[in-house]
Amino acid sequence: MxxxxxxxxxxxxxxxxxxxxxxxxxxxxxxxxxxxxxxxxxxxxxxxxxxxxxxxxxxxxxxxxxxxPVDIKSAGKSITAIAVGMAIDDGALPGLDTKVWPLLGSERGAPFDAITVADLLGMASALDCNDWERRSPGQEEKMYRTRIWRDFALSLPAREFVRDEDGDGPFSYCTAGVFLLGQVVEAATGEAFDAYVERRLFDPLAIDGAEWRRSRSGEVQSGGQLTIxxxxxxxxxxxxxxxxxxxxxxxxxxxxxxxxxxxxxxxxxxxxxxxxxxxxxxxxxxxxxxxxxxxxxxxxxxxxxxxxxxxxxxxxxxxxxxxxxxxxxxxxxxxxxxxxxxxxx
Incomplete structure (x- = not known):
């Protein structure tokens, strides 16, 4: 390694x-x-x-x-990246080019339907979402005030977006996008995100007592806020x-x-x-x-x-x-x- x-x-x-x-x-x-x-x-x-x-x-x-356990906040995002890789390894998730909105049954047209798993993993999607800017429509504290985080994330507006020669868009730190990756893992595997991570990662490593934050509607915050x-x-x-x-x-x-x-x-x-x-x-x-x-x-x-x-x-x-x-x-x-x-x- x-x-x-x-x-x-x-x-x-x-x-x-x-x-x-x-x-x-x-x-x-x-x-x-x-x-x-x-x-x-x-x-x-x-x-x-x-x-x-x-x-x-x-x-x-x-x-x-x-x-x-201690809440490690966004350090938990790195475990979500591992979970995405495991879902690809398992053949449940087709790959990094998978289009997120169509997979989640929420087609919106351009540019949303072109956002891929790779875009969300690299904090480089077309979403107008920047946690480091309070006025951003997608700033994470605004998501936490809603009951259904999935609806909030899937309805975010778009920003000006141009890919570079490597296919990456400009960086914008977006917790809502990482939350959607948990929804992607759930849709691909047919398991709740926390149950999948427990079965594929925590159980083999004999890890117990980990707890993810949830929305008021019960969604797992795969974008961080993991107590471990x-x-x-x-x-x-x-x-x-x-x-x-x-x-x-x-x-x-x-x-x-x-x-x-x-x-x-x-x-x-x-x-x-x-x-x-x-x-x-x-x-x-x-x-x-x-x-x-x-x-x-x-x-x-x-x-x-x-x-x-x-x-x-x-x-x-x-x-x-x-x-x-x-x-x-x-x-x-x-x-x-x-x-x-x-x-x-």
Whole structure:
């Protein structure tokens, strides 16, 4: 799997992953734990390191029991990408070119009927939907105020939309579109989205206690807001690092993971977006190294670092705070530094 991640991260150079107003501190694990206990990083709930299949650090920073689930917000989108790949692997979903509106029985004409699974996976559809802009018709908080999210998402207006030479439209972060991917999985498989993910992903990895947010009408929020444990995230990260394999069972194909993790949009100097996964760099004792990430509001992050064969997890409740991302990267950087130099290939 390392070569897949290396290919996906080929565009990243050896320099900082994010531009911060203040530099990320160079702390030991003990200094990190002291800072968290003093509240310097807000509400950090849990942090963990898995390397080579072994959990080597795991700590809970509040009074909850270890392993108590935390809402990881949009980091759950990355699991939806895995679910789409499993549905394709199973032959239930024809492929990435599948037209979403016709599949869901909601033909509207152009440009809606041309929106594909690939468009929604890459946050590059014709929908006028941008969670980072409050005035956007598709901004996710507007969806949450409705009873039936499917109706909201399928009735969104279109934006000006031109595909590039690779067939991609311009990036626009759209949770409503990712919610529709869950509806696609349901239509293709004939199973509720959460039941399908449980059967195909969570059960084989012995993950329990995960819970998805639902609309008032009972729809599963496949666009994130997944409450899940740190141990579950370590397992999912390990499965991806191991090329989709878990204890001898192929959970999702290597071919899908290679596609899923290949960057499609450059969003910052060294920040890329692929298919509901992020690609960036993390500082280590060996310099800056590529990482592929699940990332959500509050600084909730899971980082796969192939050069260290490691999975790093930070769970927080720093929701909607300006300092949240920096604090999350502070935890990840400290965890990675604790592993020392990258092992020789």
């Amino acid at each position: 390392r070569h897949i991640v290396a290919m996906a991260s080929a565009s990243l150079l050896a320099c900082p992953s994010v531009t911060m107003a203040q530099p990320i501190p160079d702390w030991s694990i003990a200094q990190l734990e002291d800072a968290i206990s003093e509240g310097e990083l807000g509400k950090i709930k849990a942090a963990a390191i898995e390397q080579g299949g072994e959990t080597i650090y795991r700590e809970r920073f509040d009074k909850a029991e270890p392993g108590r 444990s740190d141990t579950a995230l370590l397992k999912i990260g390990r499965m991806v690092l191991d090329g989709g394999e878990w204890q001898g069972q192929q959970i999702v194909s290597k071919e899908w993971l290679q596609h899923m993790l290949t960057p499609r949009h450059q969003l910052g100097e060294h920040v890329y977006y692929s298919n509901l996964w992020w690609a960036t760099l993390l500082r280590s004792k060996s310099g800056y190294v590529p990482a592929l990430m699940m990332k959500g509001n509050g600084g909730n992050m899971v980082a796969l670092v192939p050069s260290f064969d490691a999975v790093l997890v930070v769970q927080t409740r720093n929701y909607n705070r300006k300092s949240a991302e920096r604090n999350g990267f502070t935890v990840l950087t400290t965890l990675l530094a604790s592993l020392g130099e990258a092992p020789a290939d």
